[in-house]
Amino acid sequence: DTEVTQTPKHLVMGMTNKKSLKCEQHMGHRAMYWYKQKAKKPPELMFVYSYEKLSINESVPSRFSPECPNSSLLNLHLHALQPEDSALYLCASSQRGGTPGDTQYFGPGTRLTVL
Amino acid sequence: AQTVTQSQPEMSVQEAETVTLSCTYDTSESDYYLFWYKQPPSRQMILVIRQEAYKQQNATENRFSVNFQKAAKSFSLKISDSQLGDAAMYFCAYRGFNSGGSNYKLTFGKGTLLTVNP
Numbered sequence: 514d515t516e517v518t519q520t521p522k523h524l525v526m527g528m529t530n531k532k533s534l535k536c537e538q539h540m541g542h543r544a545m546y547w548y549k550q551k552a553k554k555p556p557e558l559m560f561v562y563s564y565e566k567l568s569i570n571e572s573v574p575s576r577f578s579p580e581c582p583n584s585s586l587l588n589l590h591l592h593a594l595q596p597e598d599s600a601l602y603l604c605a606s607s608q609r610g611g612t613p614g615d616t617q618y619f620g621p622g623t624r625l626t627v628l
Numbered sequence: 629a630q631t632v633t634q635s636q637p638e639m640s641v642q643e644a645e646t647v648t649l650s651c652t653y654d655t656s657e658s659d660y661y662l663f664w665y666k667q668p669p670s671r672q673m674i675l676v677i678r679q680e681a682y683k684q685q686n687a688t689e690n691r692f693s694v695n696f697q698k699a700a701k702s703f704s705l706k707i708s709d710s711q712l713g714d715a716a717m718y719f720c721a722y723r724g725f726n727s728g729g730s731n732y733k734l735t736f737g738k739g740t741l742l743t744v745n746p
Binding site: 544546553554555556558561563568569601603605610611613614616617618619620621622 | 672674736
């Protein structure tokens with residue numbers, strides 16, 4: 514099973530709202546990733562967790578707050594977002610993380626609209 | 629820094645025909661991995677094929693094969709017997725062995741939108 518699941522599929526929020534995106538995998542992977550993808554553009558890496566510790570933060574604004582409660586679950590907490598944050602948010606996982614040959618498996622994404 | 633270039637923003641192919649998507653990259657590393665990912669309109673990114681740089685043999689996966697030319701830093705994807713389900717955005721990606729966290733990162737090209745005509 515190479516499935517990464519993400520909820521919700523769609524999310525509309527106001528600039529003052531607080532919401533969370535959820536990502537889950539049961540492949541025993543120890544690295545998990547958040548990407549942001551604008552329409553017709555490649556994904557942009559936001560965060561990497563390796564063995565439940567934050568390994569990479571790509572200078573993401575603090576209104577995005579990641580959390581990795583356990584090895585199977587990754588959350589992205591959203592607060593005071595801007596309209597330009599509207600995008601597809603993709604989660605991915607891989608077996609070990611720091612190994613270049615490690616294949617990243619992507620979830621279907623959450624389509625976020627900020628009003 | 630590594631860069632990945634996909635020079636064809638859009639391509640089209642007739643069903644059952646063969647199409648080749650191009651990808652070039654720039655790196656100073658001698659060992660690395662290259663990937664082709666497919667993202668259909670339903671959005672989920674799927675790995676199509678991967679290639680390790682030190683392996684001479686070109687990777688193949690059913691109707692998908694690559695032409696990897698290390699010296700030329702070229703990594704093209706050939707899709708044979710194209711099917712309607714092959715219609716998608718295709719991203720070429722690079723991942724190297726650099727330390728400092730960059731070994732976690734996939735560097736993507738800008739993508740090629742493939743249309744398959746019936």
